[in-house]
Amino acid sequence: MSVRELEARIVEISADIEVQKELVKQLERSKSAVQRQLNSLRDPMVRLPLEISSEIFLQCLYWNTHCPTPRSAPMLLMSICIPWSEIALSNSVLWSTIRLNFPSAQILRLWLQRARNHACSVTLERALNHVVANVLTEYSMRLKHLKIYDEDGVSSSALAAGGSFPSLETLTIGSVINDEEQLNTFSLNDVIELLRLAPNLVECTLDTVYTYDDISAPTMLVLPNLTCMKSGRTLLEPALLSHDDILFHLSLPALQTLFIPFNRISDADFLLFLERSSPPLQKLVIGADLSFSELDQYLRLLPSLKYLELFTTSETFTNDFFPALADSSAQFVPELRMLKIKHAIPDFVHETLLPALFARRTRLASFEFTATHWRCRWSLDASVSDALGQLAVGGMEIYIKGASGVFFKSSPDLA
Incomplete structure (x- = not known):
């Protein structure tokens, strides 16, 4: 064969090769499509009802640290396969919560769009x-x-x-x-x-x-x-x-x-x-050391109060506060059910506390007293412990803690 004929033959063979390559690509795409269909049929997630598979996807979310990343749900779920992606996109709840720690309007809009x-x-x-x-x-x-x-x-x-x-x-x-x-x-x-x-x-x-x-x-x-x-x-x-x-x-x-x-x-x-x-x-938490006279005028305006939590550094405060609780005629926070006190003095004022708790035992369901002073290393007398035990038997939850540990706890579930 002549040089010209050989060159023509090479061109012809090269064209056939390109055709075969394209045919191989088509076959590979067909194979991948069939494989995806087979995987879908075998995938237990796809065979489940949509309500159940969607709920499983929801359990994959980290609700407290829900920053959008390709390595966390729901973006990770969408990268597994087409059926999983369709499930993720169909579940608007997956996209209803987002936390961003960088300004990205595009990501925020995408999330809110998918939340429908x-x-x-x-x-x-x-x-x-x-x-x-x-x-x-x-x-x-x-x-x-x-x-x-x-x-x-x-x-x-x-x-x-x-x-x-x-x-x-x-x-x-x-x-x-x-x-x-x-x-x-x-x-x-x-x-x-x-x-x-x-x-x-x-x-x-x-x-x-x-x-x-x-x-x-x-x-x-x-x-x-x-x-x-x-x-x-x-x-x-x-x-x-x-x-x-x-x-x-x-x-x-x-x-x-x-x-x-x-x-x-x-x-x-x-x-x-x-x-x-x-x-x-119904619930008041006070994060400052107030005098009893100040607290008293506030509480007189809140007769529906059921939960009171406060912090004090004054023994004078508790010497006035607990007797007011014990005085049934004073109409002092009459609906109180839960009382928490954080006390920053070294002594436990049980002389005024116990009468107040016994006077309120039919209504007060829970009492917590935490002594925050570093010198609060006292222990409860047997008579005080016995009195607190009587209140606990009657149904009141009691928790008393000092610097050296817990002194009284009526229930293992308490703090």
Whole structure:
């Protein structure tokens, strides 16, 4: 054969090779498709009813650390196979909760789109900017729970631009505590404006929020559905208590639970808050050392109170407080069912405590006394232990703890 004929033959063979390669690719794709069908038939997840497979997928979520990553549900589930991806996309609940620790409007919008009409819960840590705020306002009708933790304080301007959040039931505003444990400051106007955007709010938590007054004082705001207001994290760590002067600008007529640290609001302002709100308060946690006369005037305005938790460093306080409990004619917190006291003095005041507990034994269901002073290493006399035992037999749960350990516990389930 000539050179020209050989070259032509090579071109012909090369074309045949390309055809065969394409045929092999088609066969491989066909094989993969058939294999997927076979896997689907063999996959027990696919054979299950959608309701059951969806519930199994829900159990894969890490609800407390639900940051979107390819290595965690629901994104991981979508990468397994097409049937699993279809199950994940069909389950709107999988996408109804998201926590972002970086500003990403694209991820947030994707999550909320896939949640479809399901109520949503969003947590933002260092992740709120104007673009993210626009996504929140776009889906405001489905936003039920919102937590905003910010390093530099939170501004409501971005959220306010999109209108209100009529479906929002719980709102948490907090600081991201840095390495020096320094908390951020928040504009009081901004915090109140965020509350104003949520007229149907049921629960509000200010988590280590330090507020500063703006030039223009905010107007009075009434939140008719708010039943729970919390400030701070713990009674025993003053650095983690939020400012509470926001109550000066609020009226909460439905309030049932209140955690107040008393670190900014004055005695007179708190009384005004109680008088204008007239709340049906049932649970009160006080994170400051008040005199008994101060506490007494508050509690007189709260006859429905059932749970009281407070911190004191004064023996004079307990010498007045426990006799008031024992006086049946005084009508002092008549509905009280649970009492917790954190006491920072070295002595156990059983002389006034025991009469109070016996006087309240038909109503008081639980009593906890924690002595926080480092010298609280006393032990209970046998007569005191016997008296507490009688109360426990009658049904009262009692827990007493000092620096050296637990001195009395009526139930192993108690703290």
